[in-house]
Amino acid sequence: MNELHLETSPYLLQHANNPVHWKGWNENSLALAKRENKLIIISIGYSACHWCHVMEHESFEDTEVASTMNRHFISIKIDREERPDIDAVYMKAVQIMTGQGGWPMNVVALPDGRPIWGGTYFRKNDWINSLERLQEIYTEQPQTILDYAEKLNDGLQSLSIISKNNSTDFNIEILESLVFKWQKSFDWDFGGMARAPKFMMPTNYELLLRFGYQTKNQTLLDFVNLTLTKMAHGGLFDTIDGGFSRYSVDIKWHVPHFEKMLYDNGQLVSLYANAYKLTKNKLYKDVIEKTLAFVEKEWLTKEGSFYAALDADSLNAQNHLEEGAFYVWTITELQQLLQNDFELFSIVFNINEFGYWEHENYVLIQNQSLDEIAKQQNITKETLEQKKKTWEQLLYLEREKRSKPRLDDKCLTSWNAIMLKGFVEAYKALGNQNYLDIALQNAYFIINKIWTAEGNLKHSYKDGKATINGFLEDYVHVIQAFISLYEVTFDEKWLQNAKQLTDYAFDNFYEEKQQFFSFTSRQDDPLITSHFEVEDNVIPASNSVMADALFKLSIYFENSYYEKICQQMIQNIVPTIDYPSAFSNWMNVQLHFSEQNxxxxxxxxxxxxxxxxxxxxxxxxxxxxxxxxxxxxxxxxxxxxxxxxxxxxxxxxxxxxxxxxxxxxxxxxxx
Structure with a gap:
């Protein structure tokens, strides 16, 4: 039977009433597959994932699909946010098999967990036909599948090996050549990289901002400013209530994939805070204040933790789940609300062909500054700014009457620490004491609820209970957050806490042979292959964050071992970089060794x-x-x-x- 009602993850609970006999990832489920010699379906997604919901509705709620899955397979559903370790390993397998990845991710594996087939979203008939064919081959030609599984597993093992480099040349020319190459991908019309979909990738712009500042490269600084301005003006940023969606499906940051994730907003607050310090651009200040007001209102709990996400989907007027329904507007709605101001509002927010999305819906987007519009309309900028505030409040009150996107109310340690750091960076930039108070409240939540008496962190917290042994990402982001608290309070307990967690990570995650930290603790049962997270993505690689922390802690504690490991990690990575965007945080750490530091x-x-x-x-x-x-x-x-x-x-x-x-x-x- 379906066992997901025993789980706490909102994503898994969404599937608890499926006719599929879903199980959680645990010893019993894996042992059952081996005992019955059945193939395993490993289906991975997350609560705010639109196409995960689509596949659930089309396939996992369907009795015909369920019949095929229940008859031949042990079906395991996984929340990728709860188990990023499992997700990372099987994502590598899907990428080897198909050349691409994404969510939902669906893999079929042998009873011992080795993958044999997989992909992302499947339509109902394709899903059934694929599963039936796999079962047929497994029954009639098992050696064929076993041979393929062995080859694929060899490929996965080889990906875990990172080449060593003994060079200690931290010359800035290496970074200059990488940035020069990278510039060829810049979008000088809308900022970001010249492709769609567009992810924000905050770590990229942190590096470009710093590199432009330290090398006095105005071109880079202009590009970062263009990108941050266009992101803030796009539909990607919720100008009505604050906060960023996960990414834009188009090149102009207009139509987002409407889910809002805690980790994006934490990193973006830090980025905009740093950019504000350098430019004093009022737009950046507005973005910070709106985003943190949203986070405090929608995600901050009474215990001082932060919830994980808001779904892309919400109920529309017909009471059906629809992507973006909460956020979009029709002309009729806007005319009724704004009345005489509708024409001016339409100029500011492009209620025209530029701002049109689909199905008579518009997503608000600016393509001119208020300065420019005020001059064109022969009104003062102050008048237009006040009108914009009034309009946004009017639309906010109207929007609050709608059915809100579903909330993922688990609290993930790494994401909480990223948001904690965002509040600290905002406090540095703007001096708002409330931001520091919230950061401290979250830090004490981590200490009291997440950090165990045995010295380890837990990964997830929900309904008063901390679960799942922490991953490297949890340790490194908490360490970074505690260092940032020290930088504003000079309270040395935050550095002592950071050092204690660092030493725990050395004892339980560091692999001397690989010269990197494993993603999973030695206290946990091993997966089919080890995972060393070294590529920066929408969140920087946990190893690059650790390298950054080791550099700072080596100074505070005059610890030469920390410095040695940091340098060793950098020299293994930087000389191998081909795509700078995937290693921008490593490049940032190398800048620590510049003569300007x-x-x-x-x-x-x-x-x-x-x-x-x-x-x-x-x-x-x-x-x-x-x-x-x-x-x-x-x-x-x-x-x-x-x-x-x-x-x-x-x-x-x-x-x-x-x-x-x-x-x-x-x-x-x-x-």
Whole structure:
């Protein structure tokens, strides 16, 4: 029978009433497949996935499909967000078999879990025919399938091997050549890469922003500004209530895949905060404030955690689930709401051919600044800004009457930490104390509910219970978040917590032979192959995030081993880079070793006042430390002096003579 009612994942619970005899991924399910010598169907998706819902409706709710699956197979449903380890391994297999991947992902495997066939979305008849043919071959020609499984498994094992490189050349020319190559893919009309669909890829723009800043490359800075502006003006950004959707299906950031994910919004807040520090662009400030207001209202729990996502689908006027139904508008609706302002609204938000989507629906998109429109319409910019606020509030109140997208109410540790860091970065840029308060609240949630007495983190939290042993991504993002909290509070417990988690990760994830951290802990049962996450994607690779953290912690704790491992990881990756967009966070870590990188220590009773001033500026090449009293942190030992605040500027393990004059530091950094 269907066993998914025993699960807590919202995605799995959505399938609990299917006629398919779904099981969860557990020892009993895997043992049953071996005992009955049955092929396994492994179907992977997530709650906000539109095409996952389509395949469920067309196939998994269908009794004919269920009959085929139940008769011959052990069917296991997996939430990819709960089990990114399983998803990563079988995604590699699908990519080997088909040349592409995505969700829903459906794989057929031998009873021991080795894959033999797979793909993404299948129509009902194709799905049934494929399953019946596979079962026929498995029954009549089992050796054919076993031979193929062996070859495919060999291919998967080879993907886990990362080549070693002993070069320690961290010359910036390597990065310059990669960025030069990368520029050929830039879209100079709408920003981002010149292709559709368009994913935001925040790590890419963090790197390009930093590289443009450090090399004084105005072309790169202009491109990042173009991209962030076009994303903020596009339908991708919910100007009515804040927050970004997962990606745009078109080249102009107009029509999104309407789901909103916590990890996207956390990273984008950090990115816009850094861009705001450099440019003081009011649009970026608006994006940050709207997005965090949305996160606080829709995803922040009473316990201080953040929910995972909002679905792409919601109920339409006919009470049917429809992608984007909550977000789109018809001309008739807008005319009734806006009345005399409709014409001006249409100019601002393109209620015309440029802003048209489908089925008489429009997705709001700007292609001109308010400055330009105000001049054209002979009104003041202030008047137009006020009108825009009024319109958005009017549409917000109307939209709240609609059926909201479904909420995925599990709390994932890695995503929570990414959002925590977003709140900290926003606090640095804007100085809003509420942002820091929320970040601290989330940090204590992680410590009290996610971090166990045995020293490990859990991956998922729902209904008062933390489950699933944490993956590398959980550790590295929590470590990063705790470091960011230290940067604004100078409370050393956050660094001590970060170090403790780092040392746990070395004990349970680091593979000396591979010179990287495995995605799964040695405490967990092994999958069919090991997974070392090294390519940056919509979330940076967990190994690149660890390398970044190791660099900073090596300075704070004067730990040469951390620095050695960080360098080792970089030298294994950077020389092999072909596609910079897939390794942008690694490139960012290599920039830490540039001649421009420095450390700043602020010690004294006014340290927090000064660090707040420093943090308002874009200084990606500065590692900041400080204390308001005596410190035992190795980097700060013997640097505190009573009744004065001293500034220490250091580079390459050597510090200049301390100064009590902030102006000297300000001049050094161009503040």
């Amino acid at each position: 420095k450390e700043l220590a602020i010690c004294g009773n006014q340290a927090l006042e000064y660090v707040k001033k420093v943090n308002q500026n874009y200084l990606p090449n500065i590692v900041i430390a400080g204390s308001t009293g005596l410190s035992k942190l190795p980097f700060l030992e013997n640097r505190f002096a009573l009744n004065q605040t001293l500034f220490y500027l250091c580079q390459n393990k050597s510090c200049q003579k301390p100064t009590a004059k902030f102006e000297e530091i300000s001049t050094e950094f161009g503040l």
